[in-house]
Amino acid sequence: MGASPAGGAGAAGTRNGVERVSESPAEAVGTPGGGTSATGKRPNLFARIALFVRQVVAELRKVVTPTRSELVNYTIVVLVFVTVVMLFVVALDWVIGLGVLALFGD
Numbered sequence: 001m002g003a004s005p006a007g008g009a010g011a012a013g014t015r016n017g018v019e020r021v022s023e024s025p026a027e028a029v030g031t032p033g034g035g036t037s038a039t040g041k042r043p044n045l046f047a048r049i050a051l052f053v054r055q056v057v058a059e060l061r062k063v064v065t066p067t068r069s070e071l072v073n074y075t076i077v078v079l080v081f082v083t084v085v086m087l088f089v090v091a092l093d094w095v096i097g098l099g100v101l102a103l104f105g106d
Contacts (some may be wrong), residue, residue, distance in 0.1 A: 043051075068073065
């Protein structure tokens, strides 16, 4: 899947060796200015589906799988953060409970 010399359907060129996929269906089918063409027509359904699939594949190629040590570090950070937020919510609930008991009693 390379860039066509004319910048045709799908590819809008390369930069630093990375293919740039067009951002809009209008750009993908060569409509200047985005949106709609001079006649007011949108790109056909199959062109839009093909563009969507090309954009999904381009995004999936950007995904980097973390190393084992990174994964362990990220997991620890998430667990610590969730624990801190949980303790904050428990403390807030306890304080509100004390306030309600003080206002309305047993």
